[in-house]
Amino acid sequence: MVLSSALPENHYASDSSLHSTFASRYVQDSLPRFRMPEKQIAKEAAYQIISDELMLDGNPRLNLASFVTTWMEPEVDKLILQSLNKNYIDMDEYPITTELQDRCVNMIARLFNAPLKDGEQAVGAGTVGSSEAIMLAGLAFKRKWQNKRKAEGKPYDKPNIVTGANVQVCWEKFARYFEVELKDVKLQEGYYVMDPEKAVELVDENTICVCAILGSTYNGEFEDVKRLNELLEAKNSKTGWDTPIHVDAASGGFIAPFLYPELEWDFRLSCVRSINVSGHKYGLVYAGVGWVVWKSKSDLPEELIFHVNYLGADQPTFTLNFSKGASQIIAQYYQLIRLGFEGYKSIMENCRSNAKVLCDGIRSTGRFDILSKDVGVPVVAFCLKDRSKHDEYEIAENLRRYGWIVPAYTMAPDAQHISLLRVVVREDFSCTLAQRLVNDIHKVLEYLDARPPRLVEAVAAAITHQEPELSSEIVPEGIKISAILNETILGLKSPRRLGSFKTNGVC
DSSP, rough: HHHHHHHHHHHHHGGGGGGOSSSHHHHHOOOOSSOOOOOOOOOHHHHHHHHHHHHOOOOOOGGGTSSSOOOOOHHHHHHHHHHTTTTOOOOTTOOHHHHHHHHHHHHHHHTTTTTOTTOOOOEEEEEHHHHHHHHHHHHHHHHHHHHHHHHTTTOOOOOOOHHHHHHHOOHHHHHHHHHOEEEEEOOOOTBOOHHHHHHHHOOOTTEEEEEEEEEEEEOOOBOHHHHHHHHHHHHHHOOOOOOOOEEEEETTTHHHHHHHTTTTOTTTTTTTEEEEEEEETTTOOOOOOOEESSSSSGGGGGGGOOOETTTTTEEEOSSSSSOBSSHHHHHHHHHHHHHHHHHHHHHHHHHHHHHHHHHHHHHSSSSSEEOOOBBBBEEEEEEESSSSSSHHHHHHHHHHGGGOOEEEEOSSSSOTTEEEEEEEEEEEEEHHHHHHHHHHHHHHHHHHTTOOOHHHHOOOOHHHHOOOHHHHOOOOTTOOOHIIIIIIIIIOOOOOTTOOOOOTTTO
């Protein structure tokens, strides 16, 4: 009785919790799309309706298009939850978080063989991802080049950067946003990364840096940074220039040191002055963290570093973002100390092994050419040998029926006539899943082989839409394009009916 007297008389009559059906409680009306709703709703209802919509997203674990980490241990999940409310930029309030970032920078720089003494602090920064890291590295190169040109009394208004046409779009963003000309080396069939000789030919006195990619987005292949360095050293010596190299190691930076320790691509090379890497790729952290490190303090112009007196302390910062979450930086430190060199090496070896299982299975179909390389990111890129009936886009589309998200796309210029499929093998992609994917590829191929080519289907559907009674004549299984063209489109079978049918645009 005490509880009842404390509640309004109409409470139970209006309480939505008394409604027994799911829909009446949560989704009687359409959800807001353009305007904030006038009234609040129960937290359970907000959670439920959003959760239900998110069920229509793909399964991240089966998203083989993404390099981004989709699984971490429960212990690091707890650390992330504990630090979700920390703003990293509040360095004076969260000094331990700042210290963890500095430790990560030190470990990563030394992993890339930066010439540092014992106890010496490395030069670098945590970023939201490799895109921000690339912007920062590019700005450092541009400012350093401009300062040198000004000191020499030379024009400094036309900087350029040399890359391969296979670079990630963030390099194009950097060039456009910060007014730097992008000079790209075109690809060619059979050679899908930047040619070092052609790259160095494009270098001139206005080149702020040459970008090499350790792990092409298209097929995972490593570019030959050592050869690029040799050619650039020779040109610098001949011209008196000091053109540097930046290595975009977004995906390969956490692979090469563990799988290919003898491969020279990092700060061991004289022209390599900065490197970026994505912690949220093979650094094994959820999306939202990247890193950029410089070889020495002289490679980062001091005027780009801001000293902010914010919340009680001087805070040096060199980032495009100000406020950002601290949880991903903490998660990166967890992975570095939890796994150590041995743990990362074991995981990368397992990824490479599973990539080989998948590669062998795809090759065994006899239907595909493998475009990825043995040395590189554990990626399997492949294309159809015969595209006369079906293409890679149809395979990608039909693999979704089994839950797999496998991208189909074209190569960069001048190899865009090559279409391919790509599978990124991450830590959570097991040998069993690799075998399952091969089985499902077999099923998709059998399904597509049993159907007429897509052009035939389009013609048949268009004709039967106009003349339904023709359906039994037009859709015999396995019919060839030539038969459709000769007997149907050319009117040899039904000239009267096709007289009013518009075939332009269909064939």
